[in-house]
């Protein structure tokens with residue numbers, strides 16, 4: 001039996017997701033990289049190794065998509081920089097494997113409208129959303145009660161507020177269960193990542209915020225649950241390894257094998273869950289509020305958070321100053337809905353200006 005070649009445009013090829021995606025692609029001859037893109041790192045070696053003609057470093061990455069005509073776009077760029085390519089794929093009905101959650105959070109209604117017009121597949125790569133997607137497959141949406149997204153709680157789950165005051169960048173970058181790029185690792189430590197995922201889940205699955213719960217689950221074995229109206233809940237379990245959701249999205253609907261081992265339940269597995277602490281991790285609440293307000297509030301949440309995380313990584317602000325910076329920016333934006341991409345870009349820029357304006361000059 002022959003398998004049709006799937007031409008993959010890999011955006012964010014030099015990152016953590018990008019590298020793991022290349023490993024998955026290399027394991028399946030029918031997956032072919034047709035385009036590679038990064039923000040600033042050169043791609044010549046990678047392009048030569050994979051025989052890729054279309055390459056782009058920085059700038060408007062929709063150009064490399066236009067040139068390469070992919071069957072699937074894996075958007076693994078970090079941050080708002082991924083918005084243009086997410087909208088490009090959704091508008092054209094080109095299958096989008098989405099790791100870049102920030103683009104769906106920021107573009108929100110615009111992205112959903114483009115997705116409806118394009119009519120293509122949107123396959124989540126975020127492990128929690130991939131888990132929800134799989135638990136929902138083939139189910140009648142009317143039977144769904146609610147979703148539960150799990151959060152590891154990050155490296156500071158057990159630290160008190162005074163202890164959080166002095167955490168270092170190195171400590172924030174040492175995630176207990178997942179190995180990821182620096183921005184998402186800090187977002188995991190503040191729980192902003194779970195806030196972004198909450199908004200992402202709202203747009204992906206069309207559920208109201210009150211039907212999406214976040215629970216802390218330190219070992220990250222259960223990735224998400226879907227509760228149904230009869231009292232049953234379906235959960236998705238596995239080792240925390242991004243190659244599983246990446247492979248699921250890239251090989252969909254085949255669910256190809258991966259090198260990730262099975263869970264050894266007989267060896268003993270304790271599953272612990274608890275409520276996130278809103279006092280120590282206010283960004284989750286701020287994300288929920290921004291999501292519920294709608295308009296460009298989620299875009300502003302994301303933009304201010306990107307500025308704050310950048311400032312933390314540069315040592316310009318402390319860990320506990322990230323959330324107030326975001327809260328302050330959210331209080332000052334108008335949050336009016338964006339009618340098109342230029343308006344969205346303006347809303348993003350405004351929130352960045354407001355958050356950046358509160359930082360002490362370097």
Ligand SMILES: NC(=O)c1ccc[n+]([C@@H]2O[C@H](COP(=O)([O-])OP(=O)(O)OC[C@H]3O[C@@H](n4cnc5c(N)ncnc54)[C@H](OP(=O)(O)O)[C@@H]3O)[C@@H](O)[C@H]2O)c1
Pocket residue numbers: 011012013014015016017018037038039040041042058059061075076077078079081099100101102125126127178179180181182183184242
């Ligand atoms: N890592 C994970 O386990 C994980 C899990 C779930 C979701 N995600 C999501 O996946 C996305 C990527 O995360 P990551 O951990 O792979 O990040 P990462 O390791 O920091 O990699 C980011 C990638 O984006 C590229 N990039 C940065 N700025 C860009 C720009 N302005 N234009 C074009 N490309 C740009 C980088 O290129 P350069 O190397 O040239 O800077 C790099 O290839 C994020 O949205 C994250 O939230 C990640």
